[in-house]
Amino acid sequence: MVDPIKDELIYRVLYIDLSRKTFWVRSRPDLFNKFLGGTGVATQLLKEELRPDVDPLSPDNVVVLAIGLLTGLYPTASKVVAMFKSPLTGNLGESHAGGRAAIAIRMAGYGAIVIKGASEIPVYLSIHEGKVEFKDASALWGVRSSLTIGKVLREREPWPGLRTIMRIGRAGERLVRYASVVLETYRHFGRLGLGAVWGSKKLKAVVIGGKRSVPVADVSEYRKVYKEIFDEITKSPVMQKYHDLGTPHNVMPLNVMGALPTRNLTSGKFEDAEKLSGESFAEYSLARRVACAHCPVACIHIAVIRERYPHEKYFYTTRYIGYDYEPIYALGTMLGVSDRDGLLRLIEEVDVAGLDAMSTGVALAWTTEAFKRGLITEKETLVKPEWGDWKTYIEMVRYIVKQPNEFYATLALGTEEAARKYGGLEFALTYGKNEMPGYHTGPGAHLGYLVGLRHSHLDNAGYSIDQKYIGKQYPPPEKLVDEIIEEEAWRQVLTSLVLCLFARGAYKPATVVKALTPLGLKLSEEDLRRVGFEIYKEKLKLKLALGYKLDELKLPKRIFEIPTPNGLITEEYMIKALEYYRNKVSEMLK
């Protein structure tokens, strides 16, 4: 078979062995032609490389980073997929990040990178011009702030403007199971603990850079389709909200409908939501908007805080902090924090440590409620957690990293682990051990988190199905499950190509067909949907091989107690939905 894609370098998979400090490249047209890249290819590479029973924090765990056929060719193809065994859930870990990484990987001449083994000493990798350099990171290990690591490597490494600097913070080094990898300071592989996996491998950072041409098969058609998509993205009202206020656009609408999880989801409304709204941030705090590489939307919103040094007259520090909807939910409303600058400082601390904002917020929210109920005392928490007290929460973030006692060492394993030990499982908001995203919109959202293969709200957008039905007849469980699976299967196509899901409205199936054609890949909409289902099934199989148990799927009790915009969720409805889902799955895998 002749490879349809003209750019052969996309087929190249870079394998790096940290134990032996070696690397090699294999061309895998089979994978990219069939699975498009990203999620699809990463699933296959992980299946090939990972023994299912390995300890996620042992040298045997494997990290795959993958981009797709559209990376470097079309706008908003700006994401990288990371896949690994998650130390938080013990199951499949998949996390997506923007920044400059996707473009940098394609420009460096690879389609995917597989990182195996573990180093004895801290190292960082410098990947450019066909080489992988293993560099001593002993001096970087233990540095308090992940931001400093970025600053240091920016000076030392080549390809400014055309590179990514991915690194972990102290949380990753100290194996907090929800540690993140920070990219370009304001983007993250946030979820499911990739940072801890890097920490266990003594991998402090990865810098990738380069510059090259990507040939296409039909140049004039490529330019034409590019322009159409570019215009759609820059002029469409769908993208406008990400562009204007960014993701915090969601704060007010969700609060009005009563879907904004507040104080460990003891309410769906936050009385001070206006102070944390996208509008308020834009008016009082916004300093600059920036974009991921090759995305004209520029949804990244960066706030500024100006702080006076307490003992020095006329000395100020001016700092920049990225804000998005999910951190505002997890570290703001979930903790009852209404002081905008306080929230920004808390977000900053989480970034400095290199933690996932969502898991950290939910863990702290559970801790606060457990403390108030007397399940734990100051002996465990060392401080007195109180809703809204962001200064105490900053101290607690530091304790999660430092783990000075058994309680914090347990909390560093995840909210569910802590709740199993200290009680309060009924209000521990976790799904397959992953902490909850910020939407309490109805059954769709919660079912979506539970059965979504990443346990992410972006897997299947159950929250958006919910919002469609507000004030209308909510569909029966079977229909909800069908909709969720259908959407998740399609999204596998988008995250394999790899497109940003915020641009999903611009990349309808017909547009994706058009975008692939000039590259030499002739697929119909039907073909694409089939590939989506195929990837969905492959990922599900991988999850099952890693120990995913469909009959052990459980929802936190709390979600049935607090009304959603679609009314109270009933256990009966969810039991039926799960039963139907299990049947669908066994049918699908037959």
Next chain:
Amino acid sequence: MNIKITRLGRVSSSTKQVGKYVRLVVTDPDLCVGCMSCMFACARRFPEGGLGRTAIYVRSVGGVERGFTVVVCRACKDPPCAKVCPTKALIPRSGGGVILNPNLCIGCGNCREACPFNAVQWDVYANKPVICVHCGYCVDFCPYGVLALEEVA
């Protein structure tokens, strides 16, 4: 030099009057979000995807929070890059800047060294400079108005 800012955005053949020249200008780098759409647009002229050949270059000024710098030929009237070209491959262009004759270019890189703005980009495959021709194709792909074409008097 008398320059009239026209903010044409696009120069159609009708605005390209005889005897009038245009040049690409960076109107305000603080408007730049670093999306690199201009760089990808320039590469499509060649025509190809990626960033292998692009005459415009965007990078942060030291962390994206501090903003970006947009580096591109500013169409010098007396271009230093042309002065140091040993083979006369770079010839001053009417209206400023230079025109590259790739057949004469030996890839010595003197031009890159000579430009104080570091605006001479490099094609590593051909080992020759990538020279901005001030066509304005990138302007159409900058949604933030960072780039514009202006008439050179």
